Amino acid sequence: MSPNNKGLFSGAVMSRDKVVVKIEKNNIIEMDKELAPLYIIRTSDFEGWLRMRSIDLHRTNSRLLKKVLRLNTSDEIEIVLTANAATITDTYWVKEKGSTLLYKDIIFTKDTFSDLALYGDPNAFSLGRQPTPELTNIGSYEKCWKMKRGQWYMYKQGSEFERFSEVFAYELGNKLGFNMAKYDMWDKYVVSEDFTNNGQVNYEPMHSIMLDNEDYMDNINIIKEMGSRLVKEYLDIIFLDTIIMNVDRHTFNYGLLRDVNTGAILSLAPNFDNNLSLISRGYAKSQERNDLMVKLFLEVKKNVEYKIPILTKELVEDIAKQVKAKVHVEIDINYIVNFCMNAYYKIK
Template identity: 45%
Template sequence: MAYNNYEILSKDTVVAIWKNNKLKVINNDLLPLYLKRIHNPDMWLETRAVDSHRANSRLLKKAIRLEYKDDLSTVLHVNGATITDTYWVRPIGSKLTYSDVKFQKDSFSTLALKGLYRSFNYVSKLKDTRTPELTNTGSFEKGWKLIDKKWWLYKKANHNEQFSELFAYELGSALGMNMAYYEKGDGCVRTLDFTDNASVNFEPAMSFMGDNEDYTDTIEALKRICPAAIADYVKMIFLDAVIANPDRHTNNFGLLRDTNTGTIIGLAPIFDHNMSVIARGYPGNPKATDLLISLFNDLMKKYPEYTTHIPSVTEQTVINILDKINMRVKRQVIIDLVMGRYGFIERTKKK
């Protein structure tokens, strides 16, 4: 059930109060970026909810016995807390502290990732139902596991999805990009929490862009709020173009902020490529009219000063990555795919 009136906090600092459907800002420096754009905390909280279309999320809610399963009620069950930032809420007058709501256990991770009945039956008997899975967003089945005091996000993936995610990580790393760390798992990939247990706050681009993915609009927004992030943003969408990643959206990239001052640090490490390369089958031969290539080249024509951020890709780099990953794939097809797509961008760069 939703709170009628509540405080929004960052760690133990009250940053705003939502009372009688009016937002009173207490500390604008620490206010979530979403609330600087849209002054409705209920809407902000709903964006933090686990995707209700995921089958395993329905099992989670059933095992926890949530009385109300709408997005707002789901999030409020854990006070709106997430793994990747320090924001949370509490009813006005509550004595709860950040240590009370910060996640310490991963009891529901296996159910969230695999949906096994034995996991469902096990967690249904737990008294402590505070779990980060209720605020683990995204459309793929996934789960947070706590290993040696570090949070790892495990995401379900088949062979081609595993390869594609790992290939993107290795290629981006080889090109000097700031990549979130990935490893292969058993029927999944896993990535280390790049906020290091909310040592910094991750603000998805949705917070300042809504669902607007337009490259030019994003560049202009970054000029206003964090010019230092532009170079990494250009590299990210360049990588997307080269590896045929159509699934870049405003919830899978964003900015990092200092948790103590609210200062925007820069673009978050690049992540989420499990729909790229061969994840949905082997793409056909690349063409200059390919949408991602065209969009990127159009952006570079508009901002030629940013072409300096485009890294060089060599065939040997691709070969080395294929050797390192060592998974069964059509190697030459992937080499031709990457180098062909890069070639169209490279020729544009040289004009």
């Protein structure tokens, strides 16, 4: 698919086979405010919504993907439209005016270019043009979607310390009873199952509502309007961020799950994308935690009631040992224990 009318798109944003937004020459002329994407409801910016769905063109393997698919453009909108703006993690897509396509015609069923997107597999250059979810696989790390037994899984590159930090975060959050996207290891990649279960729910990043505003209290106040139970889920996320010093919780790596049929907000999405936490950038000079993450959480604690989970040295040590063996990396376990527990003592 390509834009018509000299680069302007006319047609519709679809959810499965239901029209949720009507578009005429890139302008929104009608919208279902119950079912439309939250970003479009919030901003009425169709082009911005398309750009949000584009692969990061600075990734080396995205350039290889463009070459294999013979996409002679660096325009994010044109690239997204090539994939009908469809993604793995929601049921939205765009249908050009006059098209007879149905959702079953555009939904992704194969992972043909997964290895090219993940590590630049040269064998992909003999595969020819085929539909791929990689054109709408956002983020700055080399990654891909692989299909295993009818289920999509995200595979992502990273250094040994990044892989350790990602899997450690999952294991710790899981032990504390938090809603976590499961992370495991496969060879030298971290692997996570698609938490929308093949489009049974729609994932929408918090950017759709908050744009770039990461302020804890601003987010809490907005989330509170969606339901008090969601506030606890958000507090769990920023509690864990504080313990493991995840400084990368921007508004594209947390978000909401919505009912596909009604548009109702069901919950926050499981906690994901913790690879830039803990020792991902090496060991800090001091394990004393008087850092900004601790200070920000303490400010929240003054204003919002939150029952601090029970965290022990023994639990952190056990998890660190298990993940060390799984990732096959040499780490200082005492450092991990002290780093996490010092933050815990400060906020408890």
